[in-house]
Amino acid sequence: MSESSLSLRRPARAARKPRDLDREAAKKRRSRDKRDRILRAATRVFAKNGFHATRVSEVAKAAGVADGTIYLYFKSKEELLVSLFEDRVSKLLAFMREDLPKRASAPERLRAVIDMQLGLLEGERELAEVITVILRQSTRLMKEFAAPQFLAYLDAIAKIVQEGQAAGDFRQDVAPHIVARAVFGALDGITLTWALGRAEQGALGRAATQLGDMFLRGLAP
Amino acid sequence: MSESSLSLRRPARAARKPRDLDREAAKKRRSRDKRDRILRAATRVFAKNGFHATRVSEVAKAAGVADGTIYLYFKSKEELLVSLFEDRVSKLLAFMREDLPKRASAPERLRAVIDMQLGLLEGERELAEVITVILRQSTRLMKEFAAPQFLAYLDAIAKIVQEGQAAGDFRQDVAPHIVARAVFGALDGITLTWALGRAEQGALGRAATQLGDMFLRGLAP
Amino acid sequence: MSESSLSLRRPARAARKPRDLDREAAKKRRSRDKRDRILRAATRVFAKNGFHATRVSEVAKAAGVADGTIYLYFKSKEELLVSLFEDRVSKLLAFMREDLPKRASAPERLRAVIDMQLGLLEGERELAEVITVILRQSTRLMKEFAAPQFLAYLDAIAKIVQEGQAAGDFRQDVAPHIVARAVFGALDGITLTWALGRAEQGALGRAATQLGDMFLRGLAP
Amino acid sequence: MSESSLSLRRPARAARKPRDLDREAAKKRRSRDKRDRILRAATRVFAKNGFHATRVSEVAKAAGVADGTIYLYFKSKEELLVSLFEDRVSKLLAFMREDLPKRASAPERLRAVIDMQLGLLEGERELAEVITVILRQSTRLMKEFAAPQFLAYLDAIAKIVQEGQAAGDFRQDVAPHIVARAVFGALDGITLTWALGRAEQGALGRAATQLGDMFLRGLAP
DNA sequence: AATGAATGAGAATTCATTCAT
């Protein structure tokens, strides 16, 4: 701060600009760092106490910033929660766009989805808890924000099933959207139990394999 | 009630005691009525606004009683939520105790569980929403109360799978507790989507059949 | 009142009246009994928990009556407290009217007042606590009701001092109203400590003698 | 404050730290100011309406702060009352520690205590009312907090009496703790009447002299 | 950008009192 106020008093020189850019970048980096620090702290505290029982001041303390600082990066407490969710969902959607097309068959694609949904949280128990449990604590979030994205995700899975049925890889007598909901729910249930504490390291990976087997066999024509 | 009208025709002396009993009974009935009225109102309002966004006074208004009256029947707002849950869980556990033993094989028992978990909420969309979504809004409730019951339920399902494996009805290469979580999660996912509004009447019944088929085929040796 | 309304409907008979009177008397006795029961219960509970922390329902329970019954005998919770106070004050004022004139000299009258104020509560620790401590918990009571009576009492004591000074029994260089306040305060202080629990049986009697000695000697010309 | 204006004229480097210190000090001062403002407002409002009849919002309004601000400085409404009391008691105890030992004889010490207890409140009628009347309105406060301190104070007075008796300055036939209670009670009674409004300026001083005379003469051997 | 003191709206719960039976 003192540095920048000093520079105001000096004549503008050509050399300034590159340095300013650097400075800008550093500032942005620092800013992003702080934002991340807050998000990580929020994950920790939300997972421990739940959304409503968590005070903004607790997140601030856990992040090592002042209460007011949170509001420089997030519009509200609820937006903190949204951001945690958005971050993961964007990764998930990116995956679906980039990775799925590489898989030749519907069965392969379905297995990939299963691996990914569980793999996304492996090693991040707290984040898993936030997404499976805490997220549902904000009604508005659930109805206005999460639901649409969630339904889009379900539709994407249903589409895989449909394609599999069209290609003769899956049985015809199950409704694609029912399978989609079941697959998602099964994965969510696994994650939930794991997040609630009754599961060991690597459990999600093993579960993914077994679930994949079971669903694919259950869907076999 | 019919008894009390009868007693009016009898000699006063003999009627004394029965009438008192009637009065007692009527009082108890009215009391239960009011309790139920409050519970039904709570289900409605909780489903609409979520637990935290619902004010006790709103429930009172919806039930047509004074704010304070709620506290004659429930210790706190949270206990209202617990009561809604307990009512269903007790039915569910009663079913598992009474009905399951009648089913000869593990596959039959698993299908019965699936039918029941979905059947329990068919036609009661608001209650379904309360149980799948709202319940998770109270962290304390989730951790202290619901979790233990939930885990007991999971264990019961896992036990069915285990028995099926022992009897040679199910494949050996899946962990019973993973199947249990997956089955529960799949059912919960179905209910959730249905509760959130994208499903028609009778959908849960059809879903139960298809899910049963899929899981049983997926588990077949 | 009920009597008069009754008599309007029935033919007046000579035999009726005595029986009615008996009935009335019995009723009044029972009524008084219940009133006393409530007052005694109130003393107990107020002394234990204080005025504000005591719920009317607690008094009702301690008295063995229904909540609503209290309101058949007392207009409000505060009136309960007033009644406890009035009862004692009336005894105190009766004493001052009847007993004091019998005492020949001012010193004798002052000693009598001291004996009486302490003697009034001896053996009734709970009542003493209510009067010294609890009474001050109701601001309205203190200001509107108790204060006037209290000041009247002080004036009566001051008058004794004044008479003693006129008769040459007391020193002239103390203001009568200051002595009055000091005497009352000293007695109240004794009672308070005793009520708060640090004093044994008979303590008030001994204290009265010593206080009497000390004040009389202090006032001697 | 004066320091910080000075520092503006000095070279910036050296000024750094002192200015920060100043800022800290100013902050602390402002904080203390606000705390005091709240305490003074509380005294005013409590004296007028009593403890229970006073709403926290009224104190806030009288102090010119927001309701919530009160809770930044005091844990609860009751703690506000405690703080008023503690402040005076600490002065009183400080006096007993510092001033009393300077007085040679027990009679001088007793008179000093009398002067002090009354002098402490002279000119602060509202505070006097809070301490003599309002304080007793919180049962918990009376029993848990005030009682122990109060008893310690009584013991200190009793000790003076005892020493006087040992030195032959006081009569032997009065129990020291009875005298202590009487002295305290007399002073409290004087204060109470004064606080309740029937006394003019300077009254406490005069009362102190007369009371001192009376007690000392009453205690003379 | 950062701070954290200050704000003040908001809500669960209590309990004196009423009144239908």
Add this chain to the structure above:
DNA sequence: TATGAATGAATTCTCATTCAT
């Protein structure tokens, strides 16, 4: 008279958010 279920006004305290520094 007696009951006790029902009422609903009333109030403390919390905590997300703001804003002067």
